[in-house]
Amino acid sequence: MNAGPWNLLRIVVAAIYLFILGPILITAAVAFNESNRSYFPPRGFSLKWWGEAFAPQWVQPLMFSLELAALTAIVATAIGIPLAFAFQRYEFPGKAIVRTITLGPLILPTLVTGIALLQFLTVIGLGRWLGYWALLIGHVIICLPFSVRTIAISLQAMPGSVENAAASLGAGPLAVLRYVTFPIIVPGIFAGMAFAFIHSFTDINMSLFIAKPGQRPVTVAIMSFLDFGFAPTLAALSILSLLIPLVLVALLGRFVGIGNFLYQEQGRG
Amino acid sequence: MADPALRLQALVKRFGAHAAVDGIDLAVAPGEFVTLLGPSGCGKTTTLNLIAGFLMPDAGFIALNGKLVQDLPPFKRDLGMVFQDYALFPHMSVADNVAFGLKMRGVSREETSTRVAEALSLVKLDGFGARRPNQLSGGQRQRVALARALVIRPAMLLLDEPLSNLDLKLREEMRSEISSLQRRLGIATVFVTHDQGEALTMSDRIAVMSDGKIEQIGTPAEIYERPSTRFVASFIGSINIVPAKVAEVPVNGYARLETPAGPAIAQVGGAASGRSVMLTIRPERLKLAGAGGAPSGAVAWSARVGRVVYTGARLEVQLRLADGSEAMAEATNDGRINLAEGQGIVAWFRPEDAWVIAGA
Numbered sequence: 346m347n348a349g350p351w352n353l354l355r356i357v358v359a360a361i362y363l364f365i366l367g368p369i370l371i372t373a374a375v376a377f378n379e380s381n382r383s384y385f386p387p388r389g390f391s392l393k394w395w396g397e398a399f400a401p402q403w404v405q406p407l408m409f410s411l412e413l414a415a416l417t418a419i420v421a422t423a424i425g426i427p428l429a430f431a432f433q434r435y436e437f438p439g440k441a442i443v444r445t446i447t448l449g450p451l452i453l454p455t456l457v458t459g460i461a462l463l464q465f466l467t468v469i470g471l472g473r474w475l476g477y478w479a480l481l482i483g484h485v486i487i488c489l490p491f492s493v494r495t496i497a498i499s500l501q502a503m504p505g506s507v508e509n510a511a512a513s514l515g516a517g518p519l520a521v522l523r524y525v526t527f528p529i530i531v532p533g534i535f536a537g538m539a540f541a542f543i544h545s546f547t548d549i550n551m552s553l554f555i556a557k558p559g560q561r562p563v564t565v566a567i568m569s570f571l572d573f574g575f576a577p578t579l580a581a582l583s584i585l586s587l588l589i590p591l592v593l594v595a596l597l598g599r600f601v602g603i604g605n606f607l608y609q610e611q612g613r614g
Numbered sequence: 615m616a617d618p619a620l621r622l623q624a625l626v627k628r629f630g631a632h633a634a635v636d637g638i639d640l641a642v643a644p645g646e647f648v649t650l651l652g653p654s655g656c657g658k659t660t661t662l663n664l665i666a667g668f669l670m671p672d673a674g675f676i677a678l679n680g681k682l683v684q685d686l687p688p689f690k691r692d693l694g695m696v697f698q699d700y701a702l703f704p705h706m707s708v709a710d711n712v713a714f715g716l717k718m719r720g721v722s723r724e725e726t727s728t729r730v731a732e733a734l735s736l737v738k739l740d741g742f743g744a745r746r747p748n749q750l751s752g753g754q755r756q757r758v759a760l761a762r763a764l765v766i767r768p769a770m771l772l773l774d775e776p777l778s779n780l781d782l783k784l785r786e787e788m789r790s791e792i793s794s795l796q797r798r799l800g801i802a803t804v805f806v807t808h809d810q811g812e813a814l815t816m817s818d819r820i821a822v823m824s825d826g827k828i829e830q831i832g833t834p835a836e837i838y839e840r841p842s843t844r845f846v847a848s849f850i851g852s853i854n855i856v857p858a859k860v861a862e863v864p865v866n867g868y869a870r871l872e873t874p875a876g877p878a879i880a881q882v883g884g885a886a887s888g889r890s891v892m893l894t895i896r897p898e899r900l901k902l903a904g905a906g907g908a909p910s911g912a913v914a915w916s917a918r919v920g921r922v923v924y925t926g927a928r929l930e931v932q933l934r935l936a937d938g939s940e941a942m943a944e945a946t947n948d949g950r951i952n953l954a955e956g957q958g959i960v961a962w963f964r965p966e967d968a969w970v971i972a973g974a
Contacts, residue, residue: 504699506698506699509695510702510762511714512668513666513688513693513763514714515689515719516689516714517687517689524703524714525703529703529704
């Protein structure tokens with residue numbers, strides 16, 4: 346009847362998607378420029394900037410970031426599983442404090458967490474030790490909330506009676522964990538892992554403070570290169586580092602069904 | 615004498631200062647269907663969880679077939695349990711759900727597949743083995759839960775409000791199905807519900823619970839017709855309760871009573887003369903007649919007709935008794951009842967249809 350408000354809504358939604366997708370598409374297009382300038386629309390057509398993006402200068406930080414993100418995701422998950430169980434299942438003194446500290450990085454600006462970690466490491470005399478391990482610690486700190494949260498949510502979503510049912514059918518505590526609890530929360534575990542990976546892979550704030558010159562994540566490398574202006578190489582590189590998490594999430598969604606966690610779909614019945 | 619399938623003795627479970635289960639004694643005979651009935655918070659589910667081993671009692675004993683189990687964890691108790699929310703394993707097929715208990719017991723692959731097929735057939739779900747729980751309707755899920763609990767041939771069956779998540783029609787269907795299955799298998803069963811209809815139709819005996827205690831235990835007819843307390847009387851069905859005094863020492867189980875609505879004679883347990891008691895009459899046993907229409911030997915009170923509620927097969931007639939208190943009569947709608955609000959009428963009952971309980 347009254348199409349006015351609906352049309353307005355359509356325009357707003359279209360604008361939102363335009364602003365989400367537009368920059369990505371423009372960046373992708375810029376990477377095909379013939380010259381060393383970031384023209385849009387691109388002038389001429391060339392793949393040389395893509396070739397450039399695969400030069401050791403860029404592949405090295407890219408691989409470094411991938412490795413760091415993978416390791417961060419694994420460590421954060423390994424710590425996150427017992428933490429999620431503790432928060433979800435048990436009462437212990439100081440629980441609220443421990444939980445706030447664990448989830449804190451979620452609301453603290455990473456910049457602040459980064460500076461704080463840097464200060465802390467210097468004060469306790471490990472300043473010289475800064476580098477890979479400090480970077481890993483920093484990344485685990487900021488990624489841990491993601492794995493803890495998703496695992497805790499999947500634990501919470503599981504009806505308690507399911508574990509009781511397994512116990513009444515003769516399953517001891519370990520068998521309950523192995524055959525019932527764990528398989529049910531596996532999508533949550535992988536979703537948390539994916540979130541941790543992506544958060545680490547895209548982080549720059551923490552890395553800026555903690556990374557040693559020789560060991561630079563790709564985000565820091567891009568940032569430093571930006572001092573010389575935005576080149577088509579960077580555009581190609583940006584698209585590459587955008588595709589990696591996308592592919593990862595798609596693969597996980599395909600094989601473990603983490604879609605429920607990412608897209609808020611209706612859970613299993 | 616054979617041991618009962620289940621014996622609870624002086625069972626106590628406290629949560630903080632509150633005793634959720636406050637000294638329960640109960641024996642369930644082999645093959646018997648016993649219902650724990652009560653309002654929410656009465657301790658019936660806590661009692662079931664104590665039997666299953668999900669909770670540990672603070673005091674008392676639980677014996678299954680003569681063996682004390684109160685210190686055993688649930689997985690060593692050999693009980694089949696059906697949960698209110700079915701508690702099917704969402705990541706397993708129907709067949710794997712049913713097979714779970716057998717797998718935990720190390721039953722061979724061939725025997726497992728035979729027994730799973732048998733169990734699914736028992737609950738009329740042949741051919742559903744490959745489905746996932748989320749592809750089933752509520753009723754079908756409940757059947758899978760039942761098959762999963764029965765396939766392990768447990769010492770007894772525990773049912774925790776298994777029908778409360780089903781819609782009305784399905785609930786009645788499952789009610790008779792669970793009953794007939796239980797009878798056929800002859801498995802001792804404890805059933806927890808807040809639904810008196812389920813309790814009355816399915817049980818061999820009902821234990822009515824309130825405040826962590828068993829108020830009364832007996833057959834459905836005993837519970838309905840000879841309630842021992844006011845709580846039991848009013849929790850099951852509707853009932854008229856009239857305060858009364860015992861006028862004479864009871865003879866042959868009948869007592870002469872004085873009530874505000876008029877003198878009465880009623881069946882009595884052990885009430886003595888002069889004591890304040892409660893006279894109870896079920897609405898369907900309170901009859902209506904015109905002046906002088908009550909049969910001889912009946913207790914007849916004069917009353918006025920209040921609202922008449924038409925329910926189809928029956929009429930619910932609200933009455934105002936001589937002292938102004940209200941009562942309800944339920945009459946079969948035989949097409950000949952013609953009542954007007956405010957009309958004078960005689961409400962009568964036979965002494966054997968009225969039952970005296972203790973009370974102030």
